[in-house]
Amino acid sequence: MRRSRRIPLPLLAVLAVVLAEGLAWAFAVPALQGADEGSHFAYVQKIADARDIPWTRSDTGVPGYFPGGVSGEQRLAWTWAGLEPLRGNRAARPLWTREDERIWARENAKLGPDAKKEGENNLVFRNPPLYYLTAVVPYEIAGGTFFDRLYALRLYNVALLLVAVVLTWLLAGELFGRRRELQTLAAAAVALHPVLLDVATRVTPDVLLLTLAAAALYLMTLVVKRGPSWQLVAGLVAVVAAACFTQGRALGLVAPALFAIGLGWWRSRGSPRPGVLARIPAVVPWAVGAVVVLVVVAAWATRFDIGEATGFWSYLWQFYLPPLPGMSEPIGVSWDVENVYLNRFFGTFVQFEVGFPQDLLDAIRIAIWAGLVLLGVSAWRHRRALWERRDVVAVLVVAFLLSVLALHAAAFRALLINPADPVITGRYLLMLIPLYGVGVAAAVAALPGRVRAFAAGGLLGAMFLLQLSAFGLVVERFYA
Amino acid sequence: MRRAAIAGAAVVLVLGFVFVVRPFVAEQRPIPASIPSPASVDAVDIVPLEPKRPVCFDDAVAEAHAERFTFRVAAPAGTSPEISVTIVGPDYRYTAVIPPGLQDGQIADAPMPAPLRDLPVRVCFRNRGDVPIGLFAANDRTRSRSTARVAGEETHKSVWFSFGEPRWHALTERLALTIDRMTVFRPGYVGRALLWILAALFVFGAPIAVVWAYVRALRDDGLGGAPAIDVNRRRSRWRRFVD
Numbered sequence: 188m189r190r191s192r193r194i195p196l197p198l199l200a201v202l203a204v205v206l207a208e209g210l211a212w213a214f215a216v217p218a219l220q221g222a223d224e225g226s227h228f229a230y231v232q233k234i235a236d237a238r239d240i241p242w243t244r245s246d247t248g249v250p251g252y253f254p255g256g257v258s259g260e261q262r263l264a265w266t267w268a269g270l271e272p273l274r275g276n277r278a279a280r281p282l283w284t285r286e287d288e289r290i291w292a293r294e295n296a297k298l299g300p301d302a303k304k305e306g307e308n309n310l311v312f313r314n315p316p317l318y319y320l321t322a323v324v325p326y327e328i329a330g331g332t333f334f335d336r337l338y339a340l341r342l343y344n345v346a347l348l349l350v351a352v353v354l355t356w357l358l359a360g361e362l363f364g365r366r367r368e369l370q371t372l373a374a375a376a377v378a379l380h381p382v383l384l385d386v387a388t389r390v391t392p393d394v395l396l397l398t399l400a401a402a403a404l405y406l407m408t409l410v411v412k413r414g415p416s417w418q419l420v421a422g423l424v425a426v427v428a429a430a431c432f433t434q435g436r437a438l439g440l441v442a443p444a445l446f447a448i449g450l451g452w453w454r455s456r457g458s459p460r461p462g463v464l465a466r467i468p469a470v471v472p473w474a475v476g477a478v479v480v481l482v483v484v485a486a487w488a489t490r491f492d493i494g495e496a497t498g499f500w501s502y503l504w505q506f507y508l509p510p511l512p513g514m515s516e517p518i519g520v521s522w523d524v525e526n527v528y529l530n531r532f533f534g535t536f537v538q539f540e541v542g543f544p545q546d547l548l549d550a551i552r553i554a555i556w557a558g559l560v561l562l563g564v565s566a567w568r569h570r571r572a573l574w575e576r577r578d579v580v581a582v583l584v585v586a587f588l589l590s591v592l593a594l595h596a597a598a599f600r601a602l603l604i605n606p607a608d609p610v611i612t613g614r615y616l617l618m619l620i621p622l623y624g625v626g627v628a629a630a631v632a633a634l635p636g637r638v639r640a641f642a643a644g645g646l647l648g649a650m651f652l653l654q655l656s657a658f659g660l661v662v663e664r665f666y667a
Numbered sequence: 668m669r670r671a672a673i674a675g676a677a678v679v680l681v682l683g684f685v686f687v688v689r690p691f692v693a694e695q696r697p698i699p700a701s702i703p704s705p706a707s708v709d710a711v712d713i714v715p716l717e718p719k720r721p722v723c724f725d726d727a728v729a730e731a732h733a734e735r736f737t738f739r740v741a742a743p744a745g746t747s748p749e750i751s752v753t754i755v756g757p758d759y760r761y762t763a764v765i766p767p768g769l770q771d772g773q774i775a776d777a778p779m780p781a782p783l784r785d786l787p788v789r790v791c792f793r794n795r796g797d798v799p800i801g802l803f804a805a806n807d808r809t810r811s812r813s814t815a816r817v818a819g820e821e822t823h824k825s826v827w828f829s830f831g832e833p834r835w836h837a838l839t840e841r842l843a844l845t846i847d848r849m850t851v852f853r854p855g856y857v858g859r860a861l862l863w864i865l866a867a868l869f870v871f872g873a874p875i876a877v878v879w880a881y882v883r884a885l886r887d888d889g890l891g892g893a894p895a896i897d898v899n900r901r902r903s904r905w906r907r908f909v910d
Contacts, residue, residue: 195887197884201876203872203876207872208873211869267812272805272810272825275735278706278708279809280702280705281848282701284701286728286850288726335854338854339854367885370884371880378877466724500797509792518755633775638671639668640668640675641671642675644675644878648675648680648683648874649683651873652683655688655869656688656691659688662838666698667696667845
């Protein structure tokens with residue numbers, strides 16, 4: 188029978204939700220209120236107006252809030268449109284009258300021809316350039332005022348977010364055997380994630396990163412399911428390379444991609460372990476591979492200082508678990524799993540000055556634990572189906588673990604230089620947001636029949652309320 | 668199963684709207700009319716307000732709902748003397764007198780007649796006593812465009828100053844005004860109509876669409892209808908519920 192090429196209606200409905208939410212978030216939040224949004228805009232502007240790609244590997248630079256790091260046009264908007272006093276300042280409100288616009292336009296008209304080309308040595312200019320190069324297209328199409336161009340970049344990010352949701356749907360399809368119910372739940376969990384919508388609707392390369400990461404995860408599953416055809420491998424390599432040229436955090440995807448290609452190749456060859464190798468238990472190469480990866484990660488995290496290796500493992504252990512006897516205090520400020528996986532992944536917005544109240548965070552924590560328990564139950568209940576798709580499951584689990592490990596390694600590496608900045612934050616986990624969606628759907632799959640439908644309906648309602656609450660708190664912060 | 672999904676969503680959404688959303692949007696809160704120069708985040712600075720040396724700043728906008736204004740006084744030597752505050756804009760001039768006796772760090776809050784429309788104004792403070800005092804100000808990244816001049820001399824500091832409404836409001840009472848305010852410093856296509864449509868789609872369309880998507884997905888999976896049941900087989904109460 189010929190398969191329909193029509194876009195599934197449930198996916199279309201979820202995409203419509205993302206579009207409405209994305210546009211609402213993009214337009215409701217005043218300009219330059221996202222994390223480093225001014226610096227990211229400055230990067231795009233530098234490429235578009237100064238015809239210069241400012242990518243530098245220098246470790247020195249000025250933070251984005253330093254006036255010299257952005258153009259004269261942006262500096263003028265900081266002051267005359269009231270954007271910099273507003274940033275992270277709960278006592279401030281946007282300048283929201285037409286008179287304010289006229290005052291800004293009066294000053295903006297005085298700018299010289301080079302006002303869009305300035306901006307040097309911004310710390311964000313160390314980022315790889317791919318996102319900024321692609322963002323030049325909407326920037327140039329929009330033209331017009333500073334605000335026309337900035338909001339065009341936000342709309343570009345909303346479009347990228349739609350792609351990420353589609354890729355989540357596809358990924359869930361590979362894992363769950365195209366069960367529309369679970370695909371819809373996975374896509375909806377991503378679409379309704381409050382912090383994702385907040386981050387993705389600012390000018391930031393994180394959206395392209397998470398979209399490419401979603402594409403990489405999807406291609407990894409295809410590589411192990413269908414075998415490593417040259418088209419799939421080339422696609423995967425291209426996507427991972429593109430992600431690495433978008434944000435350095437994507438380096439964490441390299442090892443999972445290699446693992447997927449290796450596993451796919453091994454499976455497609457029918458477990459070729461001739462001669463002596465055939466007598467080695469299958470667990471041995473896995474264990475050797477894991478040890479090699481851990482050693483390499485630890486060496487990189489400690490800047491190749493073997494003496495710091497114990498410190499790295501201690502930091503990693505204490506990030507998630509209480510210290511063991513004899514463990515010393517981990518390096519850096521007190522910053523643990525709760526901060527990253529709960530507070531920052533679910534509950535802080537704009538410049539972190541807006542957050543969910545503690546009782547709501549407590550409720551989310553309970554929901555997460557319940558979800559993890561259900562995930563375990565689901566794995567047991569569907570163990571046969573899981574075993575049939577063990578390659579896909581293994582690739583996704585490895586991708587999650589290695590990506591998170593890479594984030595920790597990068598954080599520890601930075602902590603050795605500056606112990607005051609914990610570096611790892613919930614926003615960084617958004618790169619793995621499709622796995623969050625898949626995890627939510629898998630947890631719900633633990634429940635039987637009508638109970639599952641009732642719980643899924645309730646969960647969708649709760650996730651929508653979470654999304655609406657986040658939006659409401661942000662609107663209150665700026666307009667009440 | 669479809670009914671169960673809709674029921675689950677309906678229960679949570681109704682409870683959420685009644686116990687979370689409604690109290691949040693109906694809560695009475697102070698909504699500023701406009702804040703030309705906000706309080707700073709990190710560092711507090713002071714603009715001196717000495718007798719016969721007025722402090723003025725320009726390019727503040729008094730929004731049409733402004734019926735009071737606030738600023739903060741620094742009086743380290745004791746209490747403040749009488750202060751006059753003059754607000755001048757096109758076809759608008761008003762002088763308020765703040766009585767003496769404000770403590771160090773206390774907020775001065777005075778009524779003013781609302782302007783007929785949003786007005787760009789100049790604000791001037793005069794110390795009518797003999798004791799020098801100061802005005803709380805920002806001199807860091809939170810410094811506004813309305814920097815203060817003391818007797819005509821630029822200070823590069825902005826005096827914390829805001830216009831307020833006489834009474835508190837619920838978010839729902841100020842919904843139309845909030846939508847209007849969201850169109851400022853936006854591209855031309857972001858008008859009131861677009862934002863109203865987005866607001867409606869977000870609050871009402873999104874929950875309906877996402878639940879519909881799930882129900883439709885159940886149907887696509889062939890799980891939407893009543894399950895095939897062997898009526899000759901005895902089923903427990905739990906199994907009857909689950910199936």
